[in-house]
Amino acid sequence: MGIVAGLDSSPDFTRIVVCDSDTGAVLRQGYAPHPLDSPEGGGRPADVDPQAWLLSLGEAAGGGLLEGVQAIGVSAQANSVVPLDAQGNTVRPAMVGGDKRAQVAAADLIDGLGGREAWAQAVGAVPQAAHPVTKLRWLARSEPDAAARTAVLLQAHDWLVWQLLGRPVRRTTDRGGASGTGYWSAATGAYRPDLVELALGHQVMLPEVIGPAEAAGTTPEGLLISAGTGETQAAAFGLGIGLGDAVVSLGASGSVMAVHTEPLVDQSGMITALADATGMHLPVVTTLNAVRTLRGAAELLGVPDLESLSELAMKSTPGAHGLVLLPYLEGERTPNLPHTAGTLAGLRRESMRPEHLARAAFEGMLCGLGDALDVLRGRGVDVRRVFLLGAAAELPAVQAAAPALFGTQVVVPQPADYAAIGSARQAAWALGVSQGTLDPRTPPVWQGAVAQVLEPGEELAVGQAVRQQFVSVREQTHPGALRT
Known part of the structure; x- marks a missing residue:
């Protein structure tokens, strides 16, 4: 048995899992929050000193957590930029997250x-x-001096790998991380340095894109460091999804991703063509409104939490007595309706009851995510099974409705840090390849996530009728907004 570790540096914390390299069994774990100051008005900061990630990593790895570990994999938050000067020093704090400053x-x-x-x-x-x-x-527009001094661009996981390796001359990334930058093409497997120049005003050094099973290098202490990847790709790898699988994530906003054999080009912008951590592709569709819809409904109905909203919704029936909620409370990205608002349709005297509105909120959220699934299906992506992630996936009203509304088997995995587990699995793969025991084209087979499996069963026809009711209201309200 070998021992490997997976490190996930999320926007808020670092989590480390230490695993058996053969089975994936988690042997021990570490956790530490990032030492970050919240900006005025709350929320997450748009600028972060990357040293905070290292401090958190060190704390999470304390107490001999990494003793006996032979290889480490690293995943980190997507949409991060660490600008370095020619000497490898940060020009300014890392730019992270959904930065509203950059909308123009x-x-x-x-x-x-x-x-x-x-x-x-x-x-x-x-x-x-x-x-x-x-x-x-x-x-380039707001801090031209910092832009002019930028000579090297890394993302969060690239920078962490580079630091763990002792800041070598060679800097690396992986296909998954590179595919989210906006200046690397998953279709060609190559950078577009002209797009960096278009954005920044000049050329820079970009990290070498290495293969999924390649090692980025070895630490001064002899630890192998695998390629690393983005948090999304690592979570997909940790879940063990393959062709025919999709992942629906329920946060305040929602996302749908699926494994596919080829990159997708979507001029509407609804699909982002990411690469995954295995050499395949991972098209992603996002929605602006998921659990925020449920929280809004709970406030409107005066119930204290989502569990109470779920209990209320279960007193209604599929279709919510004709109530349909288009959950576009923050505008919407899928369909592309940035300036619209939500719509409640089908109000009749008999439908104006709290339980029906609660049910309509759950069905509206899930139908909106069903639209995102249909965007992928419409481009030839096979979806036979849906993994449902997020705390809201545990709610009875979600579990009761999702299989029939999605038209597939739904799997609700036991909560775990699948990004850290995916990073550890990548480390095991790179370690096995380096030792000649694993094929660089075939990742190690680890035990799957413990999960509930839900089937549409006899509710399928009813669920599809509810979906059609939702689609009809959407088409009447926003004709042609969603072409799948």
Whole structure:
């Protein structure tokens, strides 16, 4: 038995899992929050000193956690940019997260290349405020001195790998991380340095993209460090999803991703063509409104929490007595309706009861995510099974409705840090390849996540009728907004 570790540096904390390299069994874990100050008004900071990630890593690894470990994999938050000068020092704090400062920069970049279709063809994604390429345009416009001194660009997981290796001359990344930058194409497997120059105003050094099973290097202490990847890709790898699987994540906003054999080009910008951590592709569709819809409904109905809202919704029946909620409370990205508002349709005297509105909120959220699934299906992505993630996936009203509304088997994995587990699995793969015991084309087979499996069963026809009711209201309210 070998021992490997997976390190996930999320926006808020570092979690480390130490695993058996043969089975994936978790042997021990470590955790530490990031020492970050919240900005005025709350929320997460848009600028972070990357040293905070190292401090958190050191704390999480304390107490001999990594004793006996032979290899480490690293995942970290996506949409991060660490700008370095020619000596490898940070020019300014890392730019992270969904940075609203960069919204104008995104529009500038789209126009600068000739429109949304040009970007979709170039790199499989249309710039949004969160994308690294957009942050570079903001930097060039807002902090020209810092932009001029920027000579090297890394993302969070690239920077952490580089630090663990002792800051070598060679800097690396992986396909998954590179595919989220806005200046690397999953279709061609190559950087677009012209897009970096378009955004930043000059050329820079970019990390070498290495294969999924390659090692980035070895630490001075002899630990093998695998390629690393983005948090999304690591979570997919930790779950063990394959062709025919999709992952639906229920946060305040929602996301749907699925494994696919080829990159997708979508000029509407609804699909972001990411690469995964195995050599395949991971198209992603996001929605702005998921659990925020439920929280809004709970406040409106005066119930204290989502568990109470779920209990109320279960007193209604599928279709909510004709009530349909289009949950576009923050505008929406899928369909692309940035300036719209939500819609409640089907109000009749008999439907104006709290339990029916509660049910409509759950069905509206899930139907919105069903629309995102249909965007992928409409492009030839096979979806036979859906993994449902997030605390809301545990709610009875979600579990009762999701299989029939999605039209598939639904798997609700036991809560775990699947990004850290995926990073450990990547470390085991790189270790096995280096020792000649694993094939670089075939990752290690680990025990799957402990999960509930839910089938649509006899409710399928009813669920599809509810979906059709939702689609009809959407088409009446926003004709042609969603072309799948």
